[in-house]
Amino acid sequence: MGKTDWKEEAKELKGKVAKLKKRLRRIAREVAEEVADKAGAVETAIGQAIAPAKGKAALKTSPLAPKAGFPALPVIDGVEFAAVQAGVRYQGRTDVTLIRLAPGTAVAGAFTRSATRAACILDCQAKLAQAPETDAGAAILVNSGNANAFTGLVGENSVAAICAAVAQVASVPAGRVFTSSTGVIGEPLPHDRIIAKLPDLVGALAADAMEPAARAIMTTDTFPKGAMAEIEGEGGTIRIAGIAKGSGMIAPDMATMLVYIFTDAKIPPALLQRMVSRQVDDTFNCITVDSDTSTSDALIVAATGRSAAAEIRDLRSKTAREFESALRGVMLDLAQQVVRDGEGATKFVEIQVTGAADVADAHRVAMAIANSPLVKTAIAGQDANWGRIVAAVGKSGARADRDRLAIRFGEFVVAEKGQRAAGYDEAAASAYMKRDELVIGVDLGLGTAARTVWTCDLTHQYIDINADYRS
Amino acid sequence: MGKTDWKEEAKELKGKVAKLKKRLRRIAREVAEEVADKAGAVETAIGQAIAPAKGKAALKTSPLAPKAGFPALPVIDGVEFAAVQAGVRYQGRTDVTLIRLAPGTAVAGAFTRSATRAACILDCQAKLAQAPETDAGAAILVNSGNANAFTGLVGENSVAAICAAVAQVASVPAGRVFTSSTGVIGEPLPHDRIIAKLPDLVGALAADAMEPAARAIMTTDTFPKGAMAEIEGEGGTIRIAGIAKGSGMIAPDMATMLVYIFTDAKIPPALLQRMVSRQVDDTFNCITVDSDTSTSDALIVAATGRSAAAEIRDLRSKTAREFESALRGVMLDLAQQVVRDGEGATKFVEIQVTGAADVADAHRVAMAIANSPLVKTAIAGQDANWGRIVAAVGKSGARADRDRLAIRFGEFVVAEKGQRAAGYDEAAASAYMKRDELVIGVDLGLGTAARTVWTCDLTHQYIDINADYRS
Numbered sequence: 001m002g003k004t005d006w007k008e009e010a011k012e013l014k015g016k017v018a019k020l021k022k023r024l025r026r027i028a029r030e031v032a033e034e035v036a037d038k039a040g041a042v043e044t045a046i047g048q049a050i051a052p053a054k055g056k057a058a059l060k061t062s063p064l065a066p067k068a069g070f071p072a073l074p075v076i077d078g079v080e081f082a083a084v085q086a087g088v089r090y091q092g093r094t095d096v097t098l099i100r101l102a103p104g105t106a107v108a109g110a111f112t113r114s115a116t117r118a119a120c121i122l123d124c125q126a127k128l129a130q131a132p133e134t135d136a137g138a139a140i141l142v143n144s145g146n147a148n149a150f151t152g153l154v155g156e157n158s159v160a161a162i163c164a165a166v167a168q169v170a171s172v173p174a175g176r177v178f179t180s181s182t183g184v185i186g187e188p189l190p191h192d193r194i195i196a197k198l199p200d201l202v203g204a205l206a207a208d209a210m211e212p213a214a215r216a217i218m219t220t221d222t223f224p225k226g227a228m229a230e231i232e233g234e235g236g237t238i239r240i241a242g243i244a245k246g247s248g249m250i251a252p253d254m255a256t257m258l259v260y261i262f263t264d265a266k267i268p269p270a271l272l273q274r275m276v277s278r279q280v281d282d283t284f285n286c287i288t289v290d291s292d293t294s295t296s297d298a299l300i301v302a303a304t305g306r307s308a309a310a311e312i313r314d315l316r317s318k319t320a321r322e323f324e325s326a327l328r329g330v331m332l333d334l335a336q337q338v339v340r341d342g343e344g345a346t347k348f349v350e351i352q353v354t355g356a357a358d359v360a361d362a363h364r365v366a367m368a369i370a371n372s373p374l375v376k377t378a379i380a381g382q383d384a385n386w387g388r389i390v391a392a393v394g395k396s397g398a399r400a401d402r403d404r405l406a407i408r409f410g411e412f413v414v415a416e417k418g419q420r421a422a423g424y425d426e427a428a429a430s431a432y433m434k435r436d437e438l439v440i441g442v443d444l445g446l447g448t449a450a451r452t453v454w455t456c457d458l459t460h461q462y463i464d465i466n467a468d469y470r471s
Numbered sequence: 472m473g474k475t476d477w478k479e480e481a482k483e484l485k486g487k488v489a490k491l492k493k494r495l496r497r498i499a500r501e502v503a504e505e506v507a508d509k510a511g512a513v514e515t516a517i518g519q520a521i522a523p524a525k526g527k528a529a530l531k532t533s534p535l536a537p538k539a540g541f542p543a544l545p546v547i548d549g550v551e552f553a554a555v556q557a558g559v560r561y562q563g564r565t566d567v568t569l570i571r572l573a574p575g576t577a578v579a580g581a582f583t584r585s586a587t588r589a590a591c592i593l594d595c596q597a598k599l600a601q602a603p604e605t606d607a608g609a610a611i612l613v614n615s616g617n618a619n620a621f622t623g624l625v626g627e628n629s630v631a632a633i634c635a636a637v638a639q640v641a642s643v644p645a646g647r648v649f650t651s652s653t654g655v656i657g658e659p660l661p662h663d664r665i666i667a668k669l670p671d672l673v674g675a676l677a678a679d680a681m682e683p684a685a686r687a688i689m690t691t692d693t694f695p696k697g698a699m700a701e702i703e704g705e706g707g708t709i710r711i712a713g714i715a716k717g718s719g720m721i722a723p724d725m726a727t728m729l730v731y732i733f734t735d736a737k738i739p740p741a742l743l744q745r746m747v748s749r750q751v752d753d754t755f756n757c758i759t760v761d762s763d764t765s766t767s768d769a770l771i772v773a774a775t776g777r778s779a780a781a782e783i784r785d786l787r788s789k790t791a792r793e794f795e796s797a798l799r800g801v802m803l804d805l806a807q808q809v810v811r812d813g814e815g816a817t818k819f820v821e822i823q824v825t826g827a828a829d830v831a832d833a834h835r836v837a838m839a840i841a842n843s844p845l846v847k848t849a850i851a852g853q854d855a856n857w858g859r860i861v862a863a864v865g866k867s868g869a870r871a872d873r874d875r876l877a878i879r880f881g882e883f884v885v886a887e888k889g890q891r892a893a894g895y896d897e898a899a900a901s902a903y904m905k906r907d908e909l910v911i912g913v914d915l916g917l918g919t920a921a922r923t924v925w926t927c928d929l930t931h932q933y934i935d936i937n938a939d940y941r942s
Contacts, residue, residue: 006477013484020491027495031502116865116873150861150873152890185858186891249845249862290844291762292859293866373761373844373929374720374937381938387656388763390621391720394587395764402587402621419623420657458844460931466845467852 064340064348064436064456065223070214073228073241075207076262078102078304082204083216086197088190089145089183094216096194098201099140099260100170105304106134107178108273110280112297118149119156120179121298123163127175132269138176140300141166141194142217142258144245148181148189149295158191165195169202180258180298182245183219214243217258220465221247221341227333229326233309233319238265240323242301242330246338248466250289251371259284259299259334265323266305267312274315275324276301283331286363286453289342290462291371301327339454344461347379348437354450355443361398362451365442368396376458379438384429386414393442404445409438535811535819535907535927536694541685544699544712546678547733549573549775553675554687557668559661560616560654565687567665569672570611570731571641576775577605578649579744581751583768589620590627591650592769594634598646603740609647611731611771612637612665613688615716619652619660620766629662636666640673651729651769653716654690685714688729691936692718692812698804700797704780704790709736711794713801717809719937721760730755730770730805736794737776738783745786746795747772754802757834757924760813761933762842772798810925815932818850819908825921826914832869833922836913839867847929850909855900857885864913875916880909 079101083094101107109128111121141162148155159179167174181189214224228241242261276299284299305311312320340348351369356362369375372392378385386407393400403418409432413421432438550572554565572578580599582592612633619626630650638645652660685695699712713732747770755770776782783791811819822840827833840846843863849856857878864871874889880903884892903909 006481010477010481010484013481013488017484017487017491020488020495024491024495024498027498035506112865114862114865115867115869115871116861116876147858150858150876150886150890152874152888154890185861186886187858188891249859251866292843292845292862295862295865372763373933374763377934377937380934383938387618387621387658388720390587390656391585391763391766394583394585394766396586398586400586403623405587405621415621415657417623419621419625420659458934460934462844463848463851463929463931463934466848467854 061222062341062345064345066337066340070211070224071226071228073210073226074230074239076239076241076304077207077264077306078105079262079302080205080207081209081213082201082206083209083212084197084200084204086143086193088143088193094212095144096197096201097142097213097216098166098170098198098205099213100172100205101138101140101302102304102306103135103137105138105302106267106269106272107132107138108269108276108301110276110284110299112294114293114295116150116295118147118181118296119151119159120148120181121296123159124178124298124300127178130175133173133176134269136176137172138178138302139166139170139172140178140180140260142180142182143189143194144217144219145183146181146187146189147183147185147296149185151186151188154188158189161191162194165198169198178300180296182217182258182296185295210241210243214245217243217245219245219247220343221245223341225334225337225341227330227337229330231319231322231326233265233307233312233323235310236308238307238309238323239263240326240330242334244334244338247341248289248343248462249292249294250287250338250342251291251293258296261299261301261327261330263301263303263327264305264307265303265312266307266309267303267323271312271315272301272303275327279324279328279331282451283328283335286451287335287339288367288370288453288455289339289345336454339456342456343465344459344463345456346436346459347457349379349455349457350439350452351455352439352441352450352452353444354441355445355447356449356451357399357444357447359449359451361444362449363453364398365393365396365400365444366451366453368392369440369442370453370455373458376455379433380457380459382430382433384409384414384426384433389440389442390415399446400444401446406443406445408441409433532693533812533816535816537808537811541682541695542697542699544681544697545701545710547710547712547775548735548777549576550733550773551676551678552680552684553672553677554680554683555668555671555675557614557664559614559664565683566615567668567672568613568684568687569637569641569669569676570684571643571676572609572611572773573775573777574606574608576609576773577738577740577743578603578609579740579747579772581747581755581770583765585764585766587621587766589618589652589767590622590630591619591652592767594630595649595769595771598649601646604644604647605740607647608643609649609773610637610641610643611649611651613651613653613729614660614665615688615690616654617652617658617660618654618656618767620656622657622659625659629660632662633665636669640669649771651767653688653729653767656766681712681714685716688714688716690716690718691814692716694812696805696808696812698801698808700801702790702793702797704736704778704783704794706781707779709778709780709794710734711797711801713805715805715809718812719760719814719933720763720765721758721809721813729767732770732772732798732801734772734774734798735776735778736774736783737778737780738774738794742783742786743772743774746798750795750799750802753922754799754806757922758806758810759838759841759924759926760810760816807925810927813927814936815930815934816927817930818928820850820926820928821910821923822926823910823912823921823923824915825912826916826918827920827922828870828915828918830920830922832915833920834924835869836864836867836871836915837922837924839863840911840913841924841926844929847926850904851928851930853901853904855880855885855897855904860911860913861886870917871915872917877914877916879912880904
């Protein structure tokens with residue numbers, strides 16, 4: 001004991017102090033790390049929590065997009081595509097598409113019936129109403145980012161300037177240049193930016209560039225849309241391939257959004273137009289995202305006649321019927337893809353109305369249900385709230401008898417003869433509503449007319465996208 | 472130096488160790504407190520951030536509710552009110568209201584035109600179509616929580632059972648008992664719960680209990696709605712007081728939601744009905760929250776004849792004109808309060824359409840704008856996106872000429888002659904959109920017909936409320 005003891009104790013204490021200091025530093029470091037970690041996690045959590053309130057966040061691909069992605073489209077002999085970045089409104093993405101159609105191509109179309117339709121729509125309609133010069137070739141020029149709608153004489157001049165410039169660089173008559181514009185309404189179109197890119201576009205034209213074209217025509221779309229079909233004609237294969245864009249302002253009236261379908265079939269323009277006109281009614285006119293009809297809906301179908309198959313001359317021939325059916329399939333596929341990309345959509349909903357007094361009534365009832373904000377929000381909430389379907393039928397204006405009405409979700413009958421079905425099972429109905437794809441059946445019990453339409457649900461993201469689209 | 476040095480050093484070191492330990496404890500405590508503080512703040516922040524996504528949170532009073540609160544309504548001689556908790560669906564709040572009308576009361580009404588209207592609506596319509604027994608008194612029984620709509624024969628039996636029971640306890644003929652039910656569609660009404668409370672209701676009847684009645688008829692409403700007017704008749708004052716409920720499923724067709732208006736005017740039922748029918752068109756039929764027409768809209772106007780003023784016998788007399796104008800004022804006030812309580816509403820929007828070819832067209836255009844999800848979400852986002860108004864005009868189906876169309880926000884002309892106005896000022900338009908109350912003017916430039924309608928914006932809260940209403 002004594003001297004050495006104190007020394008020992010002092011040494012020990014020194015060691016303790018050093019250890020404590022070390023411990024303090026370690027604790028400080030650990031606390032700092034943990035706090036930083038937690039702060040990061042909290043930041044992420046807050047970010048995710050408030051993400052729905054931030055309209056500007058990049059849109060994720062719709063959960064309803066086709067699982068297989070963009071389809072492998074066949075090359076349509078006589079059609080070439082090119083897309084460039086012209087900075088019409090968007091930066092860092094392609095926004096102008098040129099499509100060149102070979103001499104001999106028949107062109108048909110269907111367009112919005114909106115009373116405030118855009119300058120390019122009026123121009124397309126005027127051109128298609130004239131006797132077609134199929135020998136001279138044709139072109140389609142599409143820009144996204146600006147709809148050139150409600151832009152008065154300035155807008156008409158933009159269309160004329162673009163058509164003249166395309167005619168020159170693509171060597172087709174100006175009367176056979178069809179333009180489409182999609183995006184913001186009411187702002188003058190900076191057509192100089194488009195015209196400046198035409199030489200690049202013509203230089204880049206390629207028969208296999210249909211997917212880049214499908215991407216360049218997108219606005220709030222979250223995936224490019226394509227569809228195809230092939231049939232065997234007399235003496236050769238006939239191919240059909242189409243692309244579309246559309247996500248919001250979808251309640252087509254006579255046509256839909258922007259849709260371009262190409263085929264190598266040999267078919268006179270008048271015959272093609274008749275097929276397009278009669279198939280548009282129960283394809284594009286049977287979809288709705290938000291009940292808002294666009295100023296700019298356009299469907300153009302071009303047939304190059306390059307297939308080895310014999311010309312289609314008679315609507316009643318076997319090939320004509322097969323071709324029209326295949327064309328209808330491509331139209332319906334594209335129309336349904338537009339619904340699958342409905343702004344904010346999480347559910348794809350098929351509404352089957354049967355037993356109506358006539359088709360107009362069936363359509364009215366189906367659309368009243370498809371456009372009802374209360375039905376659409378209930379679907380978003382996975383709530384089997386069939387009472388709102390009853391209310392929608394009632395408000396539709398169609399002939400309906402409460403006591404003959406039956407409603408089913410998929411195979412489950414939820415209501416019949418004017419009241420809840422005897423075997424109604426809320427748990428089963430609720431479980432059904434959790435699916436991604438729903439079928440709502442309504443039988444009016446009055447007649448034999450039917451109509452099926454397609455829509456999506458109404459979610460927070462629809463509001464995010466549309467409360468902040470222009471800015 | 473030597474012995475004492477070591478001892479001193481050891482003491483010093485001991486002190487250091489103690490201090491370090493103390494410091495360590497203090498730091499630990501401070502860190503814990505700070506972390507707890509921060510965690511609390513983070514929790515609050517996250518809570519606020521995700522609050523809009525939680526449908527079940529209690530609804531706050533609409534920011535558009537009348538600043539003065541529920542008005543001081545005059546007592547209408549001959550009318551008594553009572554409200555109780557019957558647990559029809561809601562717990563802990565009043566949900567059944569009885570209104571007793573003195574002998575001599577004239578009753579008039581307007582009801583939904585929905586093809587799937589509720590049993591109580593059909594019953595009211597049938598009773599009002601009969602020659603009125605005004606000498607016998609009358610009663611109105613309203614329940615919230617269950618609409619008794621699409622309930623078939625069971626629902627009709629519920630109405631009959633309630634009417635018989637009310638007739639007995641209130642000493643009025645069953646043919647003069649009018650019922651309304653509002654709430655979930657498609658579920659059988661537990662009418663026994665209502666009938667069991669009738670003795671309590673009769674015992675509680677009081678002339679000054681109109682506000683409790685206004686509260687008991689609410690469903691997703693965030694404030695009770697009342698309005699009043701007084702005019703001087705020949706020989707005395709005539710008083711009018713009314714209450715209403717309504718917040719979602721608001722696109723009345725011939726009437727609106729549940730509205731009860733009382734007056735002590737002495738007026739024959741037929742004359743009262745004529746006034747009600749012609750005033751309903753540009754009041755309740757000019758509002759929309761979500762384009763969804765209810766199965767249960769009902770407006771009942773009861774005149775007790777207890778005023779000292781002379782009877783109103785001629786529609787063209789000074790008192791008749793003043794009375795009709797005052798009645799219209801009360802109807803419009805209640806209709807606008809329903810819009811101010813629109814589900815999730817943050818903006819009250821008046822849409823003035825002028826220059827239409829006829830009133831039907833003006834109405835069509837105004838409603839197309841008022842019901843456009845794209846217009847309503849732009850307003851929610853405070854975005855002066857007038858292009859969507861152009862699209863809504865275009866889709867309305869009314870006669871419209873793009874190049875004669877003018878649009879203004881309040882006093883700002885934003886578009887005219889088919890394009891953006893020359894002096895358009897985006898900053899001024901954006902500043903205007905930040906207001907709570909907006910006026911959108913659309914002049915079609917075709918004729919002299921006009922229509923004004925009222926609506927609200929479409930916000931996240933509308934989806935919260937309606938994706939989760941039943942549960």
